[in-house]
Amino acid sequence: MNFASDNTSAAAPEVMAALAAANEGYAMPYGRDPIMDRVRAALRETFEAPEAEVFLVATGTAANALSLAVLTDPWGAVFCHRNAHVEEDECGAPEFYTGGSKLVLVEGEHAKMTPETLRKAITLTGRSGVHNVQRGMVTITNATENGTVYSAAETQALCEVAKGFGLPVHLDGARFANAVVASNESPAELTWRAGVDVVSFGGTKNGCMGVEAVVIFDPARAWEFELRRKRGGHLFSKHRFLSAQMAAYLEDGLWLGLARAANAAAARLSAGIAAIPGAALTHPTEANAVFASFPRAGHRRAFEGGAAYYLWPFDQTLDGPGEEPLSCRMVASWSTTGADVDGLLALIRGRD
Known part of the structure; x- marks a missing residue:
């Protein structure tokens, strides 16, 4: 009767079998393994985004922090809910990987920002010019840290506020699979069609041993992410073991x-x-x-x-x-x- 976290569960048998199969023979390192080609194609199909770039890392913290780093400057504000995972549970990793961006906390019941609370937080930021952090980006958590879910319409409303100020949007999807099932809306509807630019697509909390995908809908941001992933120590040499998990996770709708x-x-x-x-x-x-x-x-x-x-x-x-x-x-x-x-x-x- 372990309800401490979905992190406490074992990896799914299909994932373990895929890891064992990937352990046979040789494969090129650093994401050049053939399994990664399947993962990239599968995630593009899942999100209905044929031009999206896909990268794998081993932890949700890396996925989130590296994603934030490609979307804002060190002097930028990252607008997030007061109870967002990037605020409460990542030991300053967002600030570290962005080079100093400031998390600006937004209110809202049940760990959900509203367009009104987000607009207020953005409006009050950067009013004194060079003396303040500047408006940088928005990050949304779905499913939230309080177990609630943003619908596609709610996500779009937040993105419209962000885009009104010219800000990009990241979605922390450590439990994105749970949000998709709960909302009965497609991954595309919950992300890029609503205005999301980058999504951290979680696997670890939902049956994988340890893998998260970063899906970047604007390919122009991909090279910077690659550089930051390598510089930050999150480019795996034996990458096939990340690829194998994600490939099994996506196959035949296992993740759902x-x-x-x-x-x-x-x-x-x-x-x-x-x-x-x-x-x-x-x-x-x-x-x-x-x-x-x-x-x-x-x-x-x-x-x-x-x-x-x-x-x-x-x-x-x-x-x-x-x-x-x-x-x-x-x-x-x-x-x-x-x-x-x-x-x-x-x-x-x-x-x-």
Whole structure:
């Protein structure tokens, strides 16, 4: 019953099989392996973007930080939600790889910016000329850090604000597969057709061992990305092991099937928690993360019974009155089973 993160799950069997197959024989290094040709073609087809350039890295932090670096200057502002992953969980990597760009935090409920809050943040930036950081770019997280999903229309509305100020847009898609499944909209509709310039397309959280793709819809930016990837130490020599994962992930819609299973498990867990007396959802469950609040006694039973998840925020404690509510984050993965969900719910309720 591990709901700590989708990062805690194993790699999907299809991905492991592809890695084993890629380990046979020899292959050219640094992305010149033949599997990468298949990956590039598959992602162009997936995004309906035949001119897009595709690059692979091993971590989401690298995908995001390198993407931001090609879209803004060191003196530029990167507009993101206050709870965006680039703000909360990347140890200053965006600032490091951009050479000093400043993250400017935008408000909005459930970790979603609105056109109004984004426009206000951009308008208030750079008003004193050389004395301020300048308006640089916008980055959107989909699915968000609170488990919510931007529709294509919502993404387009944000992009229209950004483009009105002449700013490029990046999409952090570490859980993009979950967003696609939840929204029932195409990858193209959620990205370039809405105005997104670069997307970090996640694999690691959804069944891969460790691979993320950066899809750049403007080929003119590709060479700079290649240089930054190499200079930043993220160009793999034995690149075929990245390629093999992504190729298997994309084949026959595996990436969507894995995300569909994770989202379904989260929906089952969310419905079960909502039905418990004294429990409530603190954010809508739209992808594969459940944010909820229920009495401390239920948390104690869950942890004592072997469940893994996080109290959210972290500064809460299991010490105290049993009836007092504590909030938490639970994340389902592709491998979460119905038995996992039902077992956790039984512990929370206090039933065998």
